[in-house]
Amino acid sequence: MKQKEKRISSRMRWERFRKGKFYEILYEKGILYFVLSFLIPFSILWYAFGSYGIHPFGDRQILVVDLWHQYYPFFRVVREKLINGGSFFYSWENGLGTNFLSLISYYAASPLNWLSVFFDDDHVRDAMTFILSCKIGFAGAFFSTFLRYTYKRKDFSICMFSVMYALCSYTLGYYWNVMWFDTVALFPLVMLGIVALCREGKWKVFTIALMLSLVANYYIGYFTCIFSVFMFASASIIECKGIKDWFRKLLLMIRSSIIGVGLGGFMLLPAYFGLKLTYSANNTMPRDISFYEDWRKIFAHLLSYDAPTKVDGLPNFACGMLAVLLFGVFLFSFGIKIREKISSLLMLAIIAVSCNMNILNFIWHGFHFTNQIPYRFAFIFSFVLVAAAFRAYDIILSRGIKIYQLVLMVVAPAAVVVLNYYAAGKKFEFDGALRSSIIITGAFWLIFIAAKIFPFKTPKMRNAMMTLALAAAVFSEFVSNAQIGAKTVDNTSYNDYPTRYEEVEELLECTRKTDKSLFYRTEMSQTYTLNDSALYGYRGLSQFSSSANVSVTTLCKRLGLYASEAGNRYYYRTSTPVVNSLMGIKYIIKKDGELNSEEWVLEKIQTADTTNLYENRYPLSLGFMVDENILNMVDNSGANPFEYQNELIRCATGVEEKLFVAQPVALAEYDGLDITKNGYGNYTFQNDSDQPTGSATYTFDCIDGSYLYGYANGTGGTCDSLEIKCGDVLIDSGKLIDSYPIVFPMGNGQGGESSTVKIISNEKHKSGNFKIMVYALSQDTFEKAYCAVADEQLRIKRFKDTDILGSVEAKRDGIMFLSIPYEKGWSVYIDGKKAETFKLLQAVLGVRVPAGRHDIELKYTPEGFPLGVTISLLSFVLFVFCIICDRRRRIRRQALAAEAAAVQAAAEQEENPYRQGAAIYDQLGIPDPMDIIGRVEDSEVVLYDGSETAEKEADNAQSESDDSLQRH
Numbered sequence: 001m002k003q004k005e006k007r008i009s010s011r012m013r014w015e016r017f018r019k020g021k022f023y024e025i026l027y028e029k030g031i032l033y034f035v036l037s038f039l040i041p042f043s044i045l046w047y048a049f050g051s052y053g054i055h056p057f058g059d060r061q062i063l064v065v066d067l068w069h070q071y072y073p074f075f076r077v078v079r080e081k082l083i084n085g086g087s088f089f090y091s092w093e094n095g096l097g098t099n100f101l102s103l104i105s106y107y108a109a110s111p112l113n114w115l116s117v118f119f120d121d122d123h124v125r126d127a128m129t130f131i132l133s134c135k136i137g138f139a140g141a142f143f144s145t146f147l148r149y150t151y152k153r154k155d156f157s158i159c160m161f162s163v164m165y166a167l168c169s170y171t172l173g174y175y176w177n178v179m180w181f182d183t184v185a186l187f188p189l190v191m192l193g194i195v196a197l198c199r200e201g202k203w204k205v206f207t208i209a210l211m212l213s214l215v216a217n218y219y220i221g222y223f224t225c226i227f228s229v230f231m232f233a234s235a236s237i238i239e240c241k242g243i244k245d246w247f248r249k250l251l252l253m254i255r256s257s258i259i260g261v262g263l264g265g266f267m268l269l270p271a272y273f274g275l276k277l278t279y280s281a282n283n284t285m286p287r288d289i290s291f292y293e294d295w296r297k298i299f300a301h302l303l304s305y306d307a308p309t310k311v312d313g314l315p316n317f318a319c320g321m322l323a324v325l326l327f328g329v330f331l332f333s334f335g336i337k338i339r340e341k342i343s344s345l346l347m348l349a350i351i352a353v354s355c356n357m358n359i360l361n362f363i364w365h366g367f368h369f370t371n372q373i374p375y376r377f378a379f380i381f382s383f384v385l386v387a388a389a390f391r392a393y394d395i396i397l398s399r400g401i402k403i404y405q406l407v408l409m410v411v412a413p414a415a416v417v418v419l420n421y422y423a424a425g426k427k428f429e430f431d432g433a434l435r436s437s438i439i440i441t442g443a444f445w446l447i448f449i450a451a452k453i454f455p456f457k458t459p460k461m462r463n464a465m466m467t468l469a470l471a472a473a474v475f476s477e478f479v480s481n482a483q484i485g486a487k488t489v490d491n492t493s494y495n496d497y498p499t500r501y502e503e504v505e506e507l508l509e510c511t512r513k514t515d516k517s518l519f520y521r522t523e524m525s526q527t528y529t530l531n532d533s534a535l536y537g538y539r540g541l542s543q544f545s546s547s548a549n550v551s552v553t554t555l556c557k558r559l560g561l562y563a564s565e566a567g568n569r570y571y572y573r574t575s576t577p578v579v580n581s582l583m584g585i586k587y588i589i590k591k592d593g594e595l596n597s598e599e600w601v602l603e604k605i606q607t608a609d610t611t612n613l614y615e616n617r618y619p620l621s622l623g624f625m626v627d628e629n630i631l632n633m634v635d636n637s638g639a640n641p642f643e644y645q646n647e648l649i650r651c652a653t654g655v656e657e658k659l660f661v662a663q664p665v666a667l668a669e670y671d672g673l674d675i676t677k678n679g680y681g682n683y684t685f686q687n688d689s690d691q692p693t694g695s696a697t698y699t700f701d702c703i704d705g706s707y708l709y710g711y712a713n714g715t716g717g718t719c720d721s722l723e724i725k726c727g728d729v730l731i732d733s734g735k736l737i738d739s740y741p742i743v744f745p746m747g748n749g750q751g752g753e754s755s756t757v758k759i760i761s762n763e764k765h766k767s768g769n770f771k772i773m774v775y776a777l778s779q780d781t782f783e784k785a786y787c788a789v790a791d792e793q794l795r796i797k798r799f800k801d802t803d804i805l806g807s808v809e810a811k812r813d814g815i816m817f818l819s820i821p822y823e824k825g826w827s828v829y830i831d832g833k834k835a836e837t838f839k840l841l842q843a844v845l846g847v848r849v850p851a852g853r854h855d856i857e858l859k860y861t862p863e864g865f866p867l868g869v870t871i872s873l874l875s876f877v878l879f880v881f882c883i884i885c886d887r888r889r890r891i892r893r894q895a896l897a898a899e900a901a902a903v904q905a906a907a908e909q910e911e912n913p914y915r916q917g918a919a920i921y922d923q924l925g926i927p928d929p930m931d932i933i934g935r936v937e938d939s940e941v942v943l944y945d946g947s948e949t950a951e952k953e954a955d956n957a958q959s960e961s962d963d964s965l966q967r968h
Contacts, residue, residue: 027154028154030144030145030148030154033144033148033154033155033156033158033159034141034144034145035141036144036156036159037140037141037143037144037158037159037162037163037166038137038138038140038141039137040140040159040162040163040475041136041137041139041140041162041163041166041167041478042133042134042136042137042140044163044167044475044478044479044482045133045136045137045167045175045482046133047479047482047483048479048482048483048485048486049062049129049486051483051486052483052486052487052491053491054129054486054491055125055126055129055494056126058494059493059494059495060491060492060493060494061125061129061491061492061493061494061497062128062129062132062175062176062489062491063125063176063491063492063497064176064489064490064491064492065176065310065311066176066177067176067177067178068492068497068529069529069530069531069544070107070529070530070531070544070545071107071108071128071176071177071178071179072125072128072535073529073531073532073534073535074094074103074104074107074108074531074534074545075107075108075113075116075124075128075178076124076534076535076537077091077093077094077100077108077534077537078104078108078113078116079113079116079117079124079127080537082113082114082116082117083117086801087100087800087801087802088100088101088104089101089801089802089825089860089861089862089865090801090802090860090862091103091534091801092519092539092801093533093534093537093538093539093540094531094533094534094540094542094543094545095541095542095543095545095548095549095552095570095821096521096541096543096552096583096819096820096821096844097820097821098543098545098547098549098821099270099274099547099823099825099862099863101267101270101271101274101862101865102270102271102273102274102275102547102862103274103545103547105215105217105218105267105268105270105271105274106179106217106218106219106271106546106547107179107545107547108179109179109182109215109216109217109267110131110135110179110182110216110217111182111212111216112131112134112135112182113131115127115130115131115134116128116131125494125497128178131178132175132178132181135178135181135182135184135185136166136167136171136175136181136185137166138185138186139165139166139171139181139184139185139187139188140159140162140163140165140166140167141162141185142185142186142187142188142189142192143161143162143165143166143188143383143386144158144159144161144162145188145189145192146188146189146191146192146195146387147161147162147387147390149192149195149196150192150195150387151390151391151394153394153397155397155463155464155467156464156467156468156471157390157393157394157397157467157470157471158390159471160322160467160470160471160474160475161386161389161390161393163474163475163478164319164320164322164323164382164386164389164474164478165188165319165382165383165386167478167481167482168316168318168319168320168379168382168386169301169306169308169309169316169317169318169319169382169481169485170184170308170316170317170378170379170382171184171379171485172308172316172481172482172484172485172486172488172489173308173309173310173316173485173488173489174308174310174316174373174376175485175489176310176489177373179217180217180219180220180376182212182213182216182217182220183213183214183216183217183220183221183223183224184220184379186209186212186213186216186224187213187224187379187380187383188383189205189209190206190209190210190213190224190228191228191231191383192205192206192209193205193206193207193208193209193210193256194206194228194231194232194235194253195235195239197232197235197249197252197253197256198232198235198236198238198239198240198249199235199239201248201249201252203252203253203255203256203882204883206253206256206260207256207257207259207260207263207879208260208263209260210224210225210228210256210257210260210261211260211261211263211264214260214261214264214267214268215264215267215268218264218267218268218271219366219376220376220377222366223364223376223377223380225257225261226364226377227347227377227380228257230346230347230350231347232249232250232253233343234343234344234346234347236249236250237339237343238337238339238340238343255882258875259875259878259879259882261875262871262872262874262875262878263872263875263876263879264872265867265868265869265870265871265872265875266865266868266869266871266872267868268868269864269865269867269868269871270862270863270864270865270868272864273824273862273863273864274547274862274863275547277547277549277550277551277823278546278547278548278549278550278568279548279550279553279565279566279568280366280368280546283362283367283368283369285359285362285363285367286358286359286362289357289358289359290357290358291356291357291358292355292356292357292358292361292374293314293315293356294423295356296419296422296423297314297419297423298314298315298317298352298355298356299317299352299415299416299419300416300419300420300423301314301315301316301317301318302317302318302324302416303318303321303416303420303433303434303437304318304320304321304433304436304437304440304477304480304481305432305433305436305437305440305477305480305481305484306318306432306433306437306484307433307484307485307487307488308484308485308488309375310488310489310490311372311373312372312373312374315352315355315356315375315378315381316375316378316379316382317352317378317381317382317385318382319382319385319386320386320474320477320478320481321413321437321440321441321444321477322389322444322470322473322474322477323382323385323386323388323389324385324389324412324413324416324441325389325409325412325413325441325444325445326388326389326390326392326393326409327385327388327389327392327412328408328409328410328411328412329392329393329395329396329405329408329409330344330388330389330391330392331345331408332404332408333392333395333405333408335395335398335399336391336392336395340391344384344387344388344391347380347384348381348384348385348388351377351378351380351381351384352381354377355374355375355377355378355381361374361375364376364377365377371566371567371568396448397463397467400459401448401451401452403452405448406445406448406449406452409444409445409448410445413437413438413441416437417434417438420434436480440473440476440477443473444470444473447466447469447470447473448466450469451465451466451469498528498529498532498535498536499528499591500591500592500609500610500611501536502608503591503608503609503610503611504536504589504591504608504611505536506608507589507606507608507611507612507613508522508536508537508538510605510606510613511587511613515586517586517796518796518797518798518799519539519584519621519622519796519799519804520539520584520586520587520619521538521539521540521541521583521584521585521586521587522538522539522540522585522586522587522588522589523540523541523542523572523585523587523588523589524536524540524542524572524573524588524589524590524591525573525574525588525589525590525591525595526573526590526591526592527542527562527571527572527573528591529544530542530543530544530569530571531543531544531545531571532571540572541556541561541570541571541572541583541585542570542571542572543569543570543571544567544568544569544571545568545569546568547568548568548569548570549821549823549843550565551821551822551839551842551843552570552821552843552844553565553568553569553570554842554843555841555842555843555844556570557570557740558639558641558644559575559576559578559579559641559644559645559743560575560576560579560641560642560645560711560741560742560743561573561575561579561742561743562739562740562742563740564739564740572585573736573742574732574742574743574744574745575743576641576645576709576743576745576777577598577601577616577618577777577782578645578648578649578659578777578782579645579743580601580616580618581616581618581619581620581786582620582648582817582819583819584619584620584621584622584819585616585619586615586616586619587613587614587615587616588602588613588614588616589611589612589613589614590611590612590614591610591611592610592611593610593612594612595612595614596726596729596730596731596747596748597707597726597731597745597746597747597748598707598745598748599748600617600707600748600779601616601617601618602614602615602616602617603615603617618782618783618786618790620786620789620790620793620819621793621794621795621796621806622794622796622804622806622818622819622820623793623794623806623808623816623817623818623819623856624789624790624792624793624794624816624817625789625792625793625808625810625811625814625815625816625817625849626651626652626653626789626814626815626816626817627651627652627653627654627814627815628813628814628815629650629651629652629654630648630651630652630815630817630840630841630846631815631840632651633647633648633651633841634647635842640681640711640771640773641711641743642660642662642709642711642743642773642775643660645659645660646658646659646660648841649785652785652789652817653784653785653788653789654788655781655784655785655788657778657781657784658778658781659777659778659781659782659785660709660775660776660777660778661706661775661776661778662680662773662774662775663700663701663703663708663774663775663776664700665698665699665700665774666699666700666701666754667698667699668696668697668698668699669696669697669698669699670694670695670696670697671694671695671696671697672687672689672691672693672694672695673685673686673687673689673694673695673696673761674686674687674688675696678769680773681711681771681772681773682769682771683696683769683770683771683772684767684768684769685718685719685761685767685768685769685770686766686767687761687765687766687767688766692763693760693761693762693763694760694761695758695759695760695761696758696759696770696772697756697757697758697759698756698757698758698759698772698774699754699755699756700746700754700755700756700757700774701753701754702726702747702749702750702751702752702753702754702755703750703751703776704750704751705750705778705779705780706776706777706778706779707745707746707747707748707749707776707777707779708745708746708747708749708755708774708775708776708777709743709744709745709746709774709775709776709777710724710743710744710746710757710772710773710774710775711741711742711743711744711771711772711773711774711775712736712737712741712742712744712757712759712770712771712772712773713737713741713770713771714737714738714741714759714762714768714770715768715769715770715771716765716768716769717738717739717762717764717765718761718762718765718767718768718769718770719737719759719760719761719762719765719768719770720735720737720738720760720762721733721734721735721736721737721738721759721760722734722736722737722744722757722758722759722760723756723757723758723760724744724746724747724755724756724757724758725747725755725756725758726746726747726748726749726753726754726755727747727749727753727754727755729747731744731745731746731747731755732744737759738762741771746774755774757772757774759772789817791809791811792808792809792810792811792814793808794806794807794808794816794818794856795807795808801860802859802860802861803857803858803859803860804857804858804859805855805856805857805858806855806856806857807853807854807855807856808849808853808854808856809852809853810849810850810851810852810853810854811851812851813848813849813850813851814848814849814851815840815846815847815848815849816846816847816848816849816856817840817844817846818844818845818846818847818858819844820844820845820858821843821844821845822837822838822839822840822843822844822845822846823845823860823863824863825860825861825862825863825865826845826858826859826860827858827859827860827861828845828847828856828857828858829856829857829858829859830847830849830850830854830855830856831854831855832855832857835847835848835849836848
């Protein structure tokens, strides 16, 4: 009795709960499944990280490849600006100064980056790992929202399929590209918006999601824009009701797209103008069609438990074997419309062909050939495949499992196995990923068979048990996949990054306290990352990013620094005093030892453990006056760095004596190489020995009052290592020229001493070319040139990221050389009047300044930002206007519908005058007497109070009532 009462009470409480607001929010609105779809992939990813000791579970970190060199250093600068203030328009901690808004529009515009302010300085990398995990969690959550709306399903199955998208092989292979995953996560929301637009004319979700996608990362957002065209074509064919409705939805789509792009104008327009300054602006479309990969290998790569592509390789299409298993059901099930099947097939084909065909791949990547990672939009394939698989599963849940569907489930997995067999050829083996994928596919298939033959009480029970069993298998599969992905991407030591951070920070703090200058630059004598200035937090020269100014890259290459236009990088390692002074480098930090050269120009002023700080004795300010002849300097790209610097000093200062003078080789020694000289400094070698490498050693005599500097180029990587000595003192060594040529100092030697350069061939090359040039820098000539500009420097009185105020005492009319990359965003005001700016050396900022004392003010606003803000504001006004118009239109339609209903009611009233009082009764909330006529009412009401007696009385009353009805 009590148990029955408890059951009844529980049932009543459950009914009350189902009718409550909380149930509606939790289940009907999909909040529960949204949260679960976030938490499950988030937890699986952290489990995978934990299994490989990622901090805080161990002493490893996820920073690898460009996440090590670029993304984290830029992330650190963003956090620094959020906490300490500073403009997001410009940063001086990258590449002599850079358009920071343009840079973060690709690298660090994620709104989730704001969460980093809640982490202390010692856990900034943990903040990045947490934010990345949140992005992947949101990918699952937003995909669940897409499935729930598109297919009208509200159960746990959407969580299972959301994990398949969130942790697809694209995610597991490329998660180190952390900045992409905001837009990957938002992608399902954009697609949901398109479906809502085509189905109900609701356009706001699409507009806002598109704007967020473009602002978070314009590059992946560009992929979203392209695919939105195909998605609209598919959704409109399926959802629109006739040609007139299609055209209406098309106009709505165009309008919404314009508004969405316009809302992001404040970020997109500066990014566009920034990209015009980069190397990628010079790419040209290929003329001939070609394909990258074997088609069999591409689709054979759909296996689970296989290592995803990390940098170069096949497209990452895999998204779980359940998606492959259900694809055959999707294609041949009777419950799915033909046009829906054709649309999905076409979209999959478009993505696959676009990945493999050079021209389409070029277009998808923004009319640009990528530097590694060639299939950056491959996640869209996984999106379409998982959505198609869910559609098939939705049919199974709605209509039950059919025998023919069990047969169809075998088709796609069997095709993938066959493709693996033919792709591998004689190397085919039934093990590893192939065997594991077949096992998990068999498990899925057996679950469907069991659900078919087991006698469940209700279809609802069958669906629930089948979904739970499949979910357990899917989650197990993706736990393994996540671990394989974490192993493939690899990790690095947490405790060693950044190296010597405490010592470097101590030295940087020393300069902040002792140097009262408002502006100076610092650099490292050895690179740790290619963005050390952003990583350690000092104003420097180095930069490696897709937004690197190609003109500055070319200038750095001509000056003898490491630089590559195609590699989007220029960075400091060693250089000449000329370059240090011109670029305003006042301090040099040497980790792990001392500099054994340039004592005449660099003074050691501080030591922290094994890290040393050196001060440049000949620093120059951010700006200084030079001769107008600098405008006549020939853009000679073929000159070696020493001759280029000679010409630069002559034009800038008027000093006619050569600063650098070429030196002859005093002694040449060869070990295992046959050398042919092809002019000064140019050599050809042949390695005919049994040794994998050979070497050539060149000795040069030192000169009183001058210092030797060398330039080496291992052309095409044929030579990669150098060893530089002054007497018996080692100056530098290592693979200094394995990628790029470089200028280097050769010690403090004077008359009677000698310096040597040993160049070592690469073991992969038995022949090739190399360059070795050595010049002597005259100290007297250098000091004469320095004095010519040192007394006309810009004295800075106020320094902010985008606003600099200073003064200069110009002896005569001339040009102010500003070691700032040239951009149209910079404005220069001389005594309050705006002056015309121009390029110097094809790269840096210059302005004419008349003789006399002048106040100079520099202001910066990213090119395109004012126009972008204007477009964003106008788009917002249009957005609000459209919402108001839609609301008024809806109110007007409701009013017309009410009026039509009233007219119809009046017409019915005229036809049936006996119903004229019905409206009055409706308003009063009491039954219409007309409705009561003819109603059969029980004469006895039996209340049920839970007792057995009352139950029997109720049953008797019901029986009597039934008998009475039968008699009548």
